[in-house]
Amino acid sequence: MDKRKPLVIGIAGGSGSGKTSVTNRIYNVFKEHSVVVIEQDYYYKDQSHLEFNERLLTNYDHPLAFDTDLLIDHIGKLLDREAIEKPVYDYALHTRSDEKITIEPKDVIILEGILVLEDERLRELMDIKLFVDTDADLRIIRRLMRDINERGRTIDSVIDQYLSVVRPMHNQFIEPTKRYADIIIPEGGHNEVAIDLMVTKIKTILEYGTEL
Numbered sequence: 001m002d003k004r005k006p007l008v009i010g011i012a013g014g015s016g017s018g019k020t021s022v023t024n025r026i027y028n029v030f031k032e033h034s035v036v037v038i039e040q041d042y043y044y045k046d047q048s049h050l051e052f053n054e055r056l057l058t059n060y061d062h063p064l065a066f067d068t069d070l071l072i073d074h075i076g077k078l079l080d081r082e083a084i085e086k087p088v089y090d091y092a093l094h095t096r097s098d099e100k101i102t103i104e105p106k107d108v109i110i111l112e113g114i115l116v117l118e119d120e121r122l123r124e125l126m127d128i129k130l131f132v133d134t135d136a137d138l139r140i141i142r143r144l145m146r147d148i149n150e151r152g153r154t155i156d157s158v159i160d161q162y163l164s165v166v167r168p169m170h171n172q173f174i175e176p177t178k179r180y181a182d183i184i185i186p187e188g189g190h191n192e193v194a195i196d197l198m199v200t201k202i203k204t205i206l207e208y209g210t211e212l
C-alpha cells in the first residue's frame with residue numbers, strides 16, 4: 001500500500017493503564033508487515049540545560065511538558081513517507097539522551113502516550129483513536145512496580161508524585177480525552193476481544209483503505 005496514506009492509531013490512557021501492552025499486542029501482529037511505534041514519552045521537552053534537581057520539579061503529566069510541535073512534525077514526515085530522527089528519553093536523568101533513533105516510514109504508525117488525544121492537531125492526524133481505561137487502583141500498583149524496577153525510583157517518591165501530580169493531572173487532562181476515543185478498551189492488553197477487533201479493523205484498512 002505504498003501510495004496510500006499510512007494509518008495512524010492513537011493509544012491514550014492513564015499512567016499504568018496498559019497502553020504499552022495494547023501497543024505491543026498490535027505491533028506483534030503487524031511487525032512483519034510494516035508498523036512503527038512512536039512513544040509520546042520520548043517527546044518530553046529537552047531539559048539538559050537544567051540541573052538534575054530542577055528537573056525533578058517538572059510536571060511530567062501536564063500537556064506543556066511535551067514538545068508537541070516536534071511530535072506533530074515527525075508524524076507529518078512519516079505520513080509523507082520520510083524518515084525521522086526520533087529522540088530518546090532517559091527517565092533516570094529526566095531529560096533526552098544524546099542518542100536518536102532513525103525511524104523509517106511505515107504503513108501503520110502507532111502513537112502511544114498519556115496525552116496523545118489531548119492536542120487537536122494530533123487527533124486530526126489519527127485514523128483510529130483508542131483510550132485504554134483501567135481502574136486507578138490497578139494503575140497505581142503497576143506504576144509503583146514499574147517505576148521502582150525500571151525507572152530507578154523509591155516507593156516514597158512514586159507515592160508522593162502520584163498524589164501531588166499524577167492523580168490530579170489525570171483527572172484534569174487525561175480522563176477528559178476519553179470523549180475523543182473511537183474505542184474505549186477496558187483492562188488494556190488483557191482484553192482479547194478488543195485486541196482482536198482492532199487487529200481485524202487494521203487488516204481491513206490495510207487491504208482496502210481508510211474509506212471503508
Ligand code: CTP
Binds near residue numbers: 017018019041044094
Ligand atoms: N514520568 C516521570 N518522570 C519523567 C518523565 C515522565 O515520572 N522524567 C512519568 C509521568 O509522570 C507520566 C508517565 O511517566 O505519568 C508516563 O508514562 P506511562 O504512561 O506511565 O507509561 P507507558 O509505559 O507509556 O504506559 P502504560 O503504563 O499505560 O503501559
